[in-house]
Amino acid sequence: MKVVHSPLHARHDGGKELHRGELVPCFEMPSRADFILQALRREGFAVGGPREFPLESLLRVHDAGFVEFLRTAHAEWRAVGKEGFMLPSGFPARSLRRDHIPAGINGKMGYYAFDASTPIVEGTWDAALAAAHCALTAAAHVVEGERGAYALCRPPGHHAGHAVYGGYCFLNNAALAAQYLRDHGKKRVAVLDVDYHHGNGTQDIFWERSDVLFVSIHGTPETEYPYFLGYADERGAGEGEGYTRNFPLPRGTAWAEYVTALDAALDTVGGFAPDALVVSLGVDTYEGDPISAFKLETRHYPLMGERLARLGIPTVFVQEGGYAVEDLGSNVAGVLKGFLARG
Amino acid sequence: MKVVHSPLHARHDGGKELHRGELVPCFEMPSRADFILQALRREGFAVGGPREFPLESLLRVHDAGFVEFLRTAHAEWRAVGKEGFMLPSGFPARSLRRDHIPAGINGKMGYYAFDASTPIVEGTWDAALAAAHCALTAAAHVVEGERGAYALCRPPGHHAGHAVYGGYCFLNNAALAAQYLRDHGKKRVAVLDVDYHHGNGTQDIFWERSDVLFVSIHGTPETEYPYFLGYADERGAGEGEGYTRNFPLPRGTAWAEYVTALDAALDTVGGFAPDALVVSLGVDTYEGDPISAFKLETRHYPLMGERLARLGIPTVFVQEGGYAVEDLGSNVAGVLKGFLARG
Ligand SMILES: [Zn+2]
Numbered sequence: 001m002k003v004v005h006s007p008l009h010a011r012h013d014g015g016k017e018l019h020r021g022e023l024v025p026c027f028e029m030p031s032r033a034d035f036i037l038q039a040l041r042r043e044g045f046a047v048g049g050p051r052e053f054p055l056e057s058l059l060r061v062h063d064a065g066f067v068e069f070l071r072t073a074h075a076e077w078r079a080v081g082k083e084g085f086m087l088p089s090g091f092p093a094r095s096l097r098r099d100h101i102p103a104g105i106n107g108k109m110g111y112y113a114f115d116a117s118t119p120i121v122e123g124t125w126d127a128a129l130a131a132a133h134c135a136l137t138a139a140a141h142v143v144e145g146e147r148g149a150y151a152l153c154r155p156p157g158h159h160a161g162h163a164v165y166g167g168y169c170f171l172n173n174a175a176l177a178a179q180y181l182r183d184h185g186k187k188r189v190a191v192l193d194v195d196y197h198h199g200n201g202t203q204d205i206f207w208e209r210s211d212v213l214f215v216s217i218h219g220t221p222e223t224e225y226p227y228f229l230g231y232a233d234e235r236g237a238g239e240g241e242g243y244t245r246n247f248p249l250p251r252g253t254a255w256a257e258y259v260t261a262l263d264a265a266l267d268t269v270g271g272f273a274p275d276a277l278v279v280s281l282g283v284d285t286y287e288g289d290p291i292s293a294f295k296l297e298t299r300h301y302p303l304m305g306e307r308l309a310r311l312g313i314p315t316v317f318v319q320e321g322g323y324a325v326e327d328l329g330s331n332v333a334g335v336l337k338g339f340l341a342r343g
Numbered sequence: 344m345k346v347v348h349s350p351l352h353a354r355h356d357g358g359k360e361l362h363r364g365e366l367v368p369c370f371e372m373p374s375r376a377d378f379i380l381q382a383l384r385r386e387g388f389a390v391g392g393p394r395e396f397p398l399e400s401l402l403r404v405h406d407a408g409f410v411e412f413l414r415t416a417h418a419e420w421r422a423v424g425k426e427g428f429m430l431p432s433g434f435p436a437r438s439l440r441r442d443h444i445p446a447g448i449n450g451k452m453g454y455y456a457f458d459a460s461t462p463i464v465e466g467t468w469d470a471a472l473a474a475a476h477c478a479l480t481a482a483a484h485v486v487e488g489e490r491g492a493y494a495l496c497r498p499p500g501h502h503a504g505h506a507v508y509g510g511y512c513f514l515n516n517a518a519l520a521a522q523y524l525r526d527h528g529k530k531r532v533a534v535l536d537v538d539y540h541h542g543n544g545t546q547d548i549f550w551e552r553s554d555v556l557f558v559s560i561h562g563t564p565e566t567e568y569p570y571f572l573g574y575a576d577e578r579g580a581g582e583g584e585g586y587t588r589n590f591p592l593p594r595g596t597a598w599a600e601y602v603t604a605l606d607a608a609l610d611t612v613g614g615f616a617p618d619a620l621v622v623s624l625g626v627d628t629y630e631g632d633p634i635s636a637f638k639l640e641t642r643h644y645p646l647m648g649e650r651l652a653r654l655g656i657p658t659v660f661v662q663e664g665g666y667a668v669e670d671l672g673s674n675v676a677g678v679l680k681g682f683l684a685r686g
């Protein structure tokens with residue numbers, strides 16, 4: 001299986017987030033990608049760089065003003081004399097307007113964001129764009145006949161919506177891959193999101209569409225980030241009614257219960273009979289993850305990969321979360337090897 | 344003029360906010376109230392404590408679930424093993440649901456908040472409740488015949504809406520005072536907000552009412568906090584259509600231009616012919632304010648007070664912002680003395 005990786009991910013570095021009353025370097029840190037890359041190389045995977053894609057590829061799933069904001073945000077920040085990482089100080093939350101984009105950079109940043117844990121640094125755009133290109137390249141490999149391909153995306157993408165960023169995500173790599181598959185002959189595409197956190201951005205993007213099925217298994221938003229999307233009663237709207245399916249699970253869920261939800265999710269995917277599958281592959285379901293609360297063990301990831309392979313659908317794997325840095329590699333490699341083992 | 348003050352304000356202390364990439368103690372700090380109190384004592388104002396009011400007084404302008412959240416939030420935070428100050432990590436901003444309150448404390452906090460600069464500490468509820476009682480007591484003084492009364496409220500209140508907190512504000516002291524006046528014989532009440540920042544919370548509370556006029560002069564939300572409310576096209580809705588008026592002004596506004604907006608605002612208030620007036624008295628319009636950008640000088644605050652007195656309406660002053668700590672006292676005293684000078 002081809003692995004697509006760009007060293008540009010490392011430019012997204014130096015931001016901090018608030019954790020237990022202290023400002024700490026983001027859990028979403030460059031070494032995450034390094035550990036995954038090392039493990040995949042050790043396992044013999046062939047690693048290649050991304051191709052280039054026109055900016056218009058991004059506009060297939062994202063708002064043009066939003067993309068322009070991401071592209072220019074840090075330059076605008078520096079232009080008004082600020083430095084370091086950018087975090088918004090106010091949001092269009094309850095009781096506030098959402099119909100006007102403020103002119104100043106602070107207000108604009110709040111308009112496009114939904115949390116204060118997703119810093120933008122000088123290199124964020126370069127890294128996010130490279131991650132998007134990795135996902136598009138992996139999708140291209142599958143269009144060109146590969147059974148599976150893996151995009152080592154960093155920053156991750158599944159929290160980024162049509163015109164919002166947050167949850168360490170800027171551009172929605174998985175949604176871009178799914179749209180690329182749609183635009184290149186795949187009539188029906190499913191996205192299965194197995195990250196610990198709900199893929200609110202992907203759901204937002206495909207909410208009213210019936211050509212892309214979105215299925216997510218995640219920690220319940222009653223207690224887990226992103227709190228305001230990912231409940232079981234969300235099933236899509238309009239044309240998309242019935243094409244969004246959420247499987248929220250309680251904190252502490254271990255493999256025995258997880259696999260029941262996974263099998264139900266896979267049945268849903270199978271029932272849709274997609275021509276291609278995108279897996280939003282977060283491994284923060286791991287018992288050692290510092291910010292999540294499922295109890296999957298390293299030995300379970302190959303089992304997940306096998307089950308995915310049983311669907312028999314060409315599959316693009318897109319890296320999402322996972323913060324137990326030193327164990328990321330084995331868990332990701334486990335899924336991919338499990339997938340390949342089932343020929 | 345009677346001054347109402349409670350030492351309980353000091354219990355709201357120890358929180359931090361993000362400022363230029365560093366976590367710093369909140370600009371809204373206990374010494375603010377100490378400096379104001381000192382200056383007013385020096386000027387010979389009589390200082391008294393607040394009366395007690397039943398919890399139901401708060402529910403005249405706030406949502407019951409919101410008040411219960413504020414009352415129990417820090418205990419709930421400690422109950423799940425956390426300590427220190429609470430800041431939310433995700434908000435129901437654009438693309439997310441606002442119709443469900445998450446069960447866990449992190450999600451619930453994000454649901455009720457609209458920024459990540461308003462920490463809740465163990466003593467926040469005691470302080471916010473005492474500030475509300477100060478405002479209600481000052482309103483009672485006016486109901487009982489005083490021409491003017493001043494509530495030294497801390498934390499401030501004008502950013503707190505019917506069911507949201509933010510901008511250093513938890514309970515809306517000015518709205519509570521206005522409602523108290525309405526409930527005790529004053530048929531028409533005006534709120535004039537002269538804080539540097541738009542009083543989004545007060546506007547939210549009275550948006551659909553014609554018995555309380557809300558008028559605000561403030562830094563334009565195009566560039567200034569709270570960014571998502573306070574534009575000139577916001578004029579109320581339903582019954583309240585025409586009873587909200589905003590005067591946004593650009594950064595750098597000095598007295599010469601400020602006074603034009605002030606006079607227009609006073610004309611609007613006068614035209615409403617209210618039986619009582621509440622002034623949301625922020626003095627962060629001061630040239631020395633560290634987080635604001637108007638250019639009013641200490642000598643202008645008595646002029647503001649005189650102009651307010653010219654209306655000839657019984658007036659409750661409620662302290663809002665102002666962060667140039669050592670100059671707060673003279674600026675606040677200036678307004679009150681200017682008001683009293685015009686007999
Ligand atoms: Zn995650």
Ligand SMILES: [Zn+2]
Binds near residue numbers: 625665
């Ligand atoms: Zn203010």
